[in-house]
Amino acid sequence: MKHTPLYIGLILLLFSACKVEQEKVPLAQVGTKILYLEEVEEVLPGSLSPEDSTIWMDDFIQKWVQRELMVLNAEENLSASQKDVSRELEDYxxxxxxxxxxxxxxxxxxxxxxxxxxxxxxxxxxxxxxILKNDIVKAVYLKTPIELSNPEILKELSMDNDPQKLLELDEYGIRYAKSYDRFGDKWIDANRILTQIPLEIDNLERFLRRNKFIESDDTEYYYFICIRDFRFKGEYAPVDFxxxxxxxxxxxxxxxxxxxxxxxxxxxxxxxxxxxxxxxxxx
Incomplete structure (x- = not known):
């Protein structure tokens, strides 16, 4: 069968295109080991900007060269027995x-x-x-604008274990409070909540034993904490804690x-x- 020059040219053109498409782009070489662009692109984070991508690739290439130089030097300077890692690989x-x-x-x-x-x-x-290393409490915390504060309602709702009352407390907190948290009814570090109010407490243990409610205010807000339970540093931790x-x-x-x-x-x-x-x- 005879092939026309045009037919042969088309075959050569297709072959060349496939060869160009499959040819890898080298970025660095150490000894006989070559790092190709495609290898770097596979691990390049996709969220980087073009500028950051360039910086990242430069750093990657440098580290690759350093690592491969160490490997090359090891290959050239270690004895055959020192380079035999088959036992270590099997153990691993x-x-x-x-x-x-x-x-x-x-x-x-x-x-x-x-x-x-x-x-x-x-x-x-x-x-x-x-044994507790810190004072802990179960508490309710609210910070409401002064004009919207209602201490009596808060005291009634926050001390009650009735699910309906606690739901009403949640609704109140969501509707009126600037900040509100029941902390999932879990134990928390006492300082985590007491630092949220503009009030200095000299003796925390004595204060908590005497006060179920902690109230304070400034020019804008009314601060309210209900201490539902407490344990002190040095005591046995509650089992649920x-x-x-x-x-x-x-x-x-x-x-x-x-x-x-x-x-x-x-x-x-x-x-x-x-x-x-x-x-x-x-x-």
Whole structure:
């Protein structure tokens, strides 16, 4: 079959276009190792401006060159035995796949439910470990414009545990207050809230024992704090204050026990299925 010059030219043109399209753009070279533009573009953060992209790429290229120079020097100056890392790679691989296997087993089979009773039992057995380092309170805080303040309503609603009354308090705070927080009815550091009001308290413990309500004002705002409960530095922490910490402790202990059981079970299964042998060394 004869090919016309035009036909051959079209084939060459297409071949050249494909070659240009596939040709990589080199940015740096160390020894025989080449860094290409495409490699850098793959890791280039997309949120950068053109100017920042240039700075980022220059820094990336410089670090790449420095790293590859160190590798090149190591290759040239270390002995063959010093460059043999096959043992280390095998150990790392074994550690990695073992970790992933144990992690998969924990996700599939380990019971992660920690009951309130377990938390309570641990708390009672380790109570001396949970001593407060700061004063803590359960409180309600509001900062309202003076003309919109209603202390009597606030006192009535904030001390009540009735869900409906607390809902009314939320509605009041959202509607009238400049700042309002019930802190999720959780314990908080006392200083976190007391620093929000223009009032100096000399003896916090004595003050809190004598006052359920803390009130203050300035030229614009009325400040109101209702202390619903309190504990002082040096006392035992309430169990609900340390509940999350205890849960983590129990979960970590459960993980340790679970991993130990995995190793024991794997050994026992290997023994029963003759997956390993132990040789006696003759002396």
């Amino acid at each position: 691989r074994n550690s990695l796949i073992t970790y992933r296997y144990k992690k998969a087993l924990m996700e599939q089979k380990m019971d992660t439910l920690i009951t309130d009773q377990e938390i309570e039992n641990y708390y009672e057995s380790h109570k001396k470990e949970f 340390v509940k999350s910490s205890i849960k983590n402790i129990l979960l970590n202990q459960r993980k340790i026990d679970f991993l130990k059981k995995i190793e024991t079970d794997v050994y026992q299964e290997g023994l029963e299925s003759s997956k390993f042998k132990l040789y006696t060394i003759k002396k």
